Amino acid sequence: LRDGTTGVNSKEAILATARRIAQARGYGGLNFRDIADAVGIKAASIYYHFPSKADLGAAVAQRYWQDAAAELEALSATAATPADALHRYPGIFRKALENDNRMCLASTMAAEYDDLPDAVKTQVRAFADVNVAWLSRTLSATGVADGAHRARAIFAAIAGAQLLARSRADLSLYDDLIAAYRVSGLLPA
Amino acid sequence: LRDGTTGVNSKEAILATARRIAQARGYGGLNFRDIADAVGIKAASIYYHFPSKADLGAAVAQRYWQDAAAELEALSATAATPADALHRYPGIFRKALENDNRMCLASTMAAEYDDLPDAVKTQVRAFADVNVAWLSRTLSATGVADGAHRARAIFAAIAGAQLLARSRADLSLYDDLIAAYRVSGLLPA
DNA sequence: ACCTGAACACCGTTCAAGT
DNA sequence: ACCTGAACACCGTTCAAGT
Numbered sequence: 017l018r019d020g021t022t023g024v025n026s027k028e029a030i031l032a033t034a035r036r037i038a039q040a041r042g043y044g045g046l047n048f049r050d051i052a053d054a055v056g057i058k059a060a061s062i063y064y065h066f067p068s069k070a071d072l073g074a075a076v077a078q079r080y081w082q083d084a085a086a087e088l089e090a091l092s093a094t095a096a097t098p099a100d101a102l103h104r105y106p107g108i109f110r111k112a113l114e115n116d117n118r119m120c121l122a123s124t125m126a127a128e129y130d131d132l133p134d135a136v137k138t139q140v141r142a143f144a145d146v147n148v149a150w151l152s153r154t155l156s157a158t159g160v161a162d163g164a165h166r167a168r169a170i171f172a173a174i175a176g177a178q179l180l181a182r183s184r185a186d187l188s189l190y191d192d193l194i195a196a197y198r199v200s201g202l203l204p205a
Numbered sequence: 206l207r208d209g210t211t212g213v214n215s216k217e218a219i220l221a222t223a224r225r226i227a228q229a230r231g232y233g234g235l236n237f238r239d240i241a242d243a244v245g246i247k248a249a250s251i252y253y254h255f256p257s258k259a260d261l262g263a264a265v266a267q268r269y270w271q272d273a274a275a276e277l278e279a280l281s282a283t284a285a286t287p288a289d290a291l292h293r294y295p296g297i298f299r300k301a302l303e304n305d306n307r308m309c310l311a312s313t314m315a316a317e318y319d320d321l322p323d324a325v326k327t328q329v330r331a332f333a334d335v336n337v338a339w340l341s342r343t344l345s346a347t348g349v350a351d352g353a354h355r356a357r358a359i360f361a362a363i364a365g366a367q368l369l370a371r372s373r374a375d376l377s378l379y380d381d382l383i384a385a386y387r388v389s390g391l392l393p394a
Numbered sequence: 395a396c397c398t399g400a401a402c403a404c405c406g407t408t409c410a411a412g413t
Numbered sequence: 414a415c416c417t418g419a420a421c422a423c424c425g426t427t428c429a430a431g432t
Binding site: 047048049059060063068069 | 404405406407408409
């Protein structure tokens with residue numbers, strides 16, 4: 017306690033636990049008592065850190081797209097070429113499936129769109145924006161024409177592949193779908 | 206009451222209401238009191254027709270894929286050619302968005318996969334199977350090679366387009382994505 | 395055959411109270 | 414500063430009871 021980080025640690029633990037649950041069960045699947053149990057506090061204590069479920073959801077989604085943005089920057093930095101970065105992009109969405117058949121947070125939440133508080137919707141949209149912007153930039157760098165439209169199409173198709181593979185709990189289906197996107201020409205070969 | 210259809214009417218009204226809600230809010234968003242209010246009965250009365258929420262969810266999803274199968278047959282029957290049928294296929298998913306920004310039931314439920322009762326999962330998978338089988342058949346009839354893989358890719362990409370367009374409540378985004386799928390070669394032009 | 399009211403353990407949320 | 418127990422109206426579900 018004397019290091020002064022207890023509060024931050026609880027807050028971070030709440031965020032991490034909530035993110036894990038939301039990627040498996042969506043916003044509606046988030047529940048304060050389960051989060052509190054995992055963190056080791058009581059449900060009422062969460063309200064000290066987040067004034068409502070909407071605020072918690074928005075904070076989780078915001079952190080999610082910020083982490084995604086950092087991951088995409090790292091991908092660009094470590095890739096030999098833009099084409100190499102693009103080739104590795106589907107691997108990011110594959111990792112969620114590898115991790116207990118989880119899904120992109122933006123997809124679990126898009127499915128519940130009607131029930132989402134506005135603050136959560138805003139952060140969910142930011143995730144898509146970050147991905148589409150990165151894809152658009154990287155596609156243009158490889159000389160693909162009409163990169164903006166293509167970027168959205170790729171993002172939507174990969175989200176759909178993740179959704180379908182998850183509903184079968186079948187990682188190899190995801191790989192097959194990505195391969196089919198390459199064969200068809202949607203993704204650069 | 207003397208026509209003996211009262212029970213059937215309540216049961217059908219429950220199914221129709223539950224389907225509408227599930228396409229907007231998912232399985233977790235289904236709640237007995239709201240359904241009962243819409244139908245004009247009490248929540249406890251639903252249990253006379255469906256022994257549990259899992260059974261209701263499975264019945265809704267089963268009816269959903271059966272209706273989809275009939276719609277696809279009608280599409281095949283009324284299309285001038287298989288290529289024409291394929292061209293009109295994305296319009297089926299567009300209709301859900303047109304209808305109060307709703308989504309394919311299989312997508313809202315895939316997002317909640319971890320929480321779904323097994324009986325519901327089975328019916329959700331059947332919906333994807335029906336669509337992929339129809340696409341595969343129709344693609345083969347137009348001479349597309351590797352129709353089975355292409356069929357899954359198209360289904361996943363269209364589900365993803367619907368998911369993304371819904372999260373923006375933007376029907377024109379759906380049209381743009383379908384157009385981009387055609388330009389890229391994923392969908393036959 | 396079909397429906398209901400009342401009850402159960404569970405949810406998000408509030409609040410006064412603890413340290 | 415951070416946490417808690419007890420309470421609120423809400424959920425799925427059960428059940429005995431009504432017509």
